[in-house]
Amino acid sequence: MTTIRSLSKLRAGVIGTGFIGPVHIEALRRLGVPVTALCDVPERVQAAADRLMIPRALSDYRELLRSPDVDVVHITAPNRYHAEMSLAALKAGKHVVCEKPLAMNTRETAAIVKAARRRGTVFAVNYNVRFYPAVLQLRRAVANGELGEIIHVNGSYFQDWLFKETDYNWRLLPSEGGKLRAVADVGTHWMDTASFILGAKITSVFADLVTFHQTRKRPLGEVQTFARAQTKVKYATYKVATEDFANVLLQFSNGVRGNLGVSQVAAGRKNCIRLEIYGSKKSAWWCSEDPEMLHFGHRDGANQTAVRATPAFGDGATGFMDYPPGHVEGFPDTFKMLFRNIYSTIAAGSTGERLFATAEDGHQEVAVCEAIMMSHHSKRWIKV
Ligand SMILES: NC(=O)c1ccc[n+]([C@@H]2O[C@H](COP(=O)([O-])OP(=O)(O)OC[C@H]3O[C@@H](n4cnc5c(N)ncnc54)[C@H](O)[C@@H]3O)[C@@H](O)[C@H]2O)c1
Numbered sequence: 001m002t003t004i005r006s007l008s009k010l011r012a013g014v015i016g017t018g019f020i021g022p023v024h025i026e027a028l029r030r031l032g033v034p035v036t037a038l039c040d041v042p043e044r045v046q047a048a049a050d051r052l053m054i055p056r057a058l059s060d061y062r063e064l065l066r067s068p069d070v071d072v073v074h075i076t077a078p079n080r081y082h083a084e085m086s087l088a089a090l091k092a093g094k095h096v097v098c099e100k101p102l103a104m105n106t107r108e109t110a111a112i113v114k115a116a117r118r119r120g121t122v123f124a125v126n127y128n129v130r131f132y133p134a135v136l137q138l139r140r141a142v143a144n145g146e147l148g149e150i151i152h153v154n155g156s157y158f159q160d161w162l163f164k165e166t167d168y169n170w171r172l173l174p175s176e177g178g179k180l181r182a183v184a185d186v187g188t189h190w191m192d193t194a195s196f197i198l199g200a201k202i203t204s205v206f207a208d209l210v211t212f213h214q215t216r217k218r219p220l221g222e223v224q225t226f227a228r229a230q231t232k233v234k235y236a237t238y239k240v241a242t243e244d245f246a247n248v249l250l251q252f253s254n255g256v257r258g259n260l261g262v263s264q265v266a267a268g269r270k271n272c273i274r275l276e277i278y279g280s281k282k283s284a285w286w287c288s289e290d291p292e293m294l295h296f297g298h299r300d301g302a303n304q305t306a307v308r309a310t311p312a313f314g315d316g317a318t319g320f321m322d323y324p325p326g327h328v329e330g331f332p333d334t335f336k337m338l339f340r341n342i343y344s345t346i347a348a349g350s351t352g353e354r355l356f357a358t359a360e361d362g363h364q365e366v367a368v369c370e371a372i373m374m375s376h377h378s379k380r381w382i383k384v
Pocket of ligand 1: 076
């Protein structure tokens, strides 16, 4: 059994200091893992290192990979860099935590899977939603038959930060984020979470994609994730080739059927992942905007709401919660718990229970994305 103390012997290096890089750094520090080096583009990196109090600021990620005081590399740069950086980090003998989606297409993700298997170091994809206590509890409830036989699952991942035609981010460009946007960016979180809970893969999809803003206005200059449009900004109009909204029908390997909605133009929904699981005994549902509450639905009796870390909630998340009930654990805590699981696995020589998403899981999600794209164009069911 690995003690948490041994985690601090591992040292991290982080590539990318935009929105999510600092979330990684904060979670690592909460675990006592030192972050010894930071990498970003030359014009950003020193200011970021000063702000985040990291000793070494590097503007070439290959230099970070050569650093002997970096054991685990966190890749939090935009999607188009994931494959190149992952393959180079594996080649350098590092353990890797790569942000989702794993890469731009299955050619790239397959190469990462192959390299990760060959190298044998730990490779994780940052599907952090798995580590909400309610998600871990739902997984337990499905596995032990508490809900009965699962009939269907339903849910959505809705956001509004790309609601306006002037909202801009690199994700809107296929060359930066990939051909699918909303589905690859947040839809894969939902699909990974549903597969994790059900213990089953998505095998077939039927999809309809909608681009509400056919053209958008791009502010001249750089814009960060979740940044708000400002007045007095000059814009250039461009055609949008990625979807704002998706409807996806799903079939899982265990026969369960699902339907998923994904939107980045849903006014008022800031970052809302919602999952409902319908079984032959009862149903259960959860939403990330109210993360402490797990709801159970009954045909005859009264429906129930269980608060995290109480006996009514169940013990499926034991070991993945640090605070008592009423002391909310949310988005940043999922990173802490995910990294604890990854770093414990590394420290234990890969013998710990792996709950994190692997390179294979990341590859599977990108394969589902490609099937969704194909289904949208051919207007039929596509096997993954
Ligand atoms: N798991 C989650 O909940 C979650 C949330 C947000 C983003 N993400 C993922 O994290 C990644 C980054 O997203 P973000 O929202 O932080 O983007 P961002 O644009 O806010 O930050 C990206 C950073 O990478 C830097 N960068 C660009 N090219 C680089 C290079 N060649 N070398 C080093 N640094 C480089 C940029 O300068 C920027 O600081 C994406 O893959 C995204 O899908 C995951």
